[in-house]
Amino acid sequence: MSDIIQLLPDAVANQIAAGEVIQRPASVVKELVENAMDAGATEVIIHIKDAGKTLVQITDNGCGMSPTDARMAFERHATSKIRSANDLFCIRTMGFRGEALASIAAIADVELRTKRVEDEVGTLVHIIGSEVKTQEAAACNSGTNLSIKNLFFNVPARRKFLKANSTELKHIIWEIQRIALPNPNIKITLFHNNLSLYEMPVTNNRKRIVDVFGKNLNQSLVTVNEKTSVINIQGFIGQPKYARKTMGEQFFFVNGRYMRHPYFHKAIMMAYEQLLPPDTFPSYFLFLDTDPAAIDINVHPTKTEIKFENEREIWQIIHAAIRQSLGKHNVVPSIDFDQSGNINIPVPQKSGDNIVFPDVQINPEYNPFNEQKSGGMGGSYSKPSPSDKRNLEHWEDLYEGTQLKLKPEEQTQSDINKADDLYSQSSAQFTGKKILQLKQKYILTPVKSGLMVIDQKRAHERILFEKFMEVLKSESVASQQQLFPQTIELNPADAALLKNILEDLLSLGFDIREFGKDTFIINGTPGVLDISSPELIVEKLLEEYKNSPVNARSKAKEQIAISLAKASALDYGTELKQEEIDHLIDNLFACATPNFSPDGKKVLNIIPIDDIEKSFLK
Secondary structure (H helix, E strand, O other): OOOOOOOOOHHHHHHHHHHHHOOOHHHHHHHHHHHHHHOOOOEEEEEEEHHHOOEEEEEEOOOOOOHHHHHHOOOOOOOOOOOOHHHHHOOOOOOOOOOHHHHHHHOOEEEEEEEOOOOOOEEEEEEEOOEEEEEEEEOOOOEEEEEEEOOOOOOHHHHHOOOOHHHHHHHHHHHHHHHHOOOOOOEEEEEEOOEEEEEEOOOOHHHHHHHHHOHHHHHHEEEEEEEOOOOEEEEEEEOHHHOEOOOOOEEEEEOOEEEEOHHHHHHHHHHOOOOOOOOOEOOEEEEEEOOHHHEEOOOOOOOOEOEEOOHHHHHHHHHHHHHHHHHHOOOOOOOOOOOOOOOOOOOOOOOOOOOOOOOOOOOOOOOOOOOOOEOOOOOOEOOOOHHHHHHHHOHHHHHOOOOOOOOHHHOOHHHHHHHHHHHHHHOHHHOOOOOEEEOOOEEEEEEOOEEEEEEHHHHHHHHHHHHHHHHHHHOOOOEEEEEEEEEEEOOHHHHHHHHHHHHHHHHOOOEEEEOOOOEEEEEEEEOOOOOOOHHHHHHHHHHHHHHOOOOOHHHHHHHHHHHHHHHHOOOOOOOOOHHHHHHHHHHHOOOOOOOEOOOOOEOEEEEEHHHHHHHOOO
16 A cells, blocks of 8 residues: 655645635735834835735835845745744744745735845845746835735635625724834834825824824823833723723733733723723723743734733733722722821831830710710810700701601501502502613513513614614615714724715715715714714714624625614613603514514513512522
């Protein structure tokens, strides 16, 4: 029997590696921009076409490469950062495995132009599907220019499963954000289909955060600065009142590298305990600096999962640093140690010195239940004033005109009847349909089989969703024009998303127009909604839509209706009048599917009468 085990060809091995390292166009952008940073670039220009499917072009002003290095860079495991295994424990650069360019060249048409400052001419390398087509001298600027065309052209299955352009562009923007935030000393420009999305100049950390996420975030940032022997923490956190319903502005960076760390995220969430509105997440941008030997970044192919040697200690440091920052900025109550009166603690000079206990003056005869008022615990008394005496003698007059007496024996039959009338008046809301709102969150009403509990927010979501779906089917809805149009400024990611769904929002009754770069003007809102703050509804809509964007165009309208229903529904904590509760229940049971919210969650639950009776038998 012949041997059956053989080495894979390089082209096949590179395609397999590409499956781990290059998952989508955003992976290409990440790897190439990180290479530009490692090359010492101070300016990086990114051109994207069709969300990276057609073209990804990265231009930098870094050190460039020699002709030999330009060719070697496309070999597997070729890197300039690692010489021995010990180098893995002192890595401060971004890329080091040497798989990125080899993997990209295996699944795309790659053209590299590079030149060092000291060279007169540069080098052109053209590779298609791991096959070198051209390597020759060429005229180009100092630095490196990489063009990646027709990604996954030879792996149709991978290209088929790429998402819609809006989704792929969103992932590219996320990668740019993760790279730009910890590197404010690098100028980064991003173009998509020749339209500028980001133009971030060299600046400081706070200004870079504002450049990425918009000016509105600036007012919510609180500084964090903690230096310890284990780790140094710098950055910013958001005030609780600006917390958002969805995640998206939570960033950890260690030694300039983005990472995901659920354990440390929990430390921050616990620091915000009892400060956040329900189901919200605070913003945070934390830059951790530690000894490279104390972390392992070689855990995941994309290097976003990092292990720490002292995770428990760092958890405590992060938690304490967040609490301290919130306290300093009066977000949480803090103890003020800078009191005018100093506390003197006697310290004995010698072991034989006698310690004299402080003399505390007290009045042993002080009686807190004495009829007379005391001026303090020290025993100094003051006589009650004439008005105090009068109040004590005629205290019954305070209850004059009321129906209820404190002493039962003083109640007459007419007083009791009046008390019953008072109770019946205050309990008017329990008459009729016998409906009660509990904790401003649930609606309770008795039914034949027991007690029905309705989630008021989910019920309203179901009602609004079915209204919006009818509107989308008829494509005719009245738009209520705003007396004073509202202007809303979004970050590039949200602006691109809004542009993508703008047509469907117009059919729902929104009148939203572009008003400059990443700025929109809201002229009108759907007439079926009572909207007092249009810009808040649009922001909520985008947050809900980002949670579960649908890529199939046939379901896009349904997803917009779901997102808008969740954004427009009444929040928990809203007190409803009796007629509003009745109207909500009537509309809920007029829906086609009253039992479930648009995203499949239960709207109502019936507690059987048997379960209620059994609970009283224990």
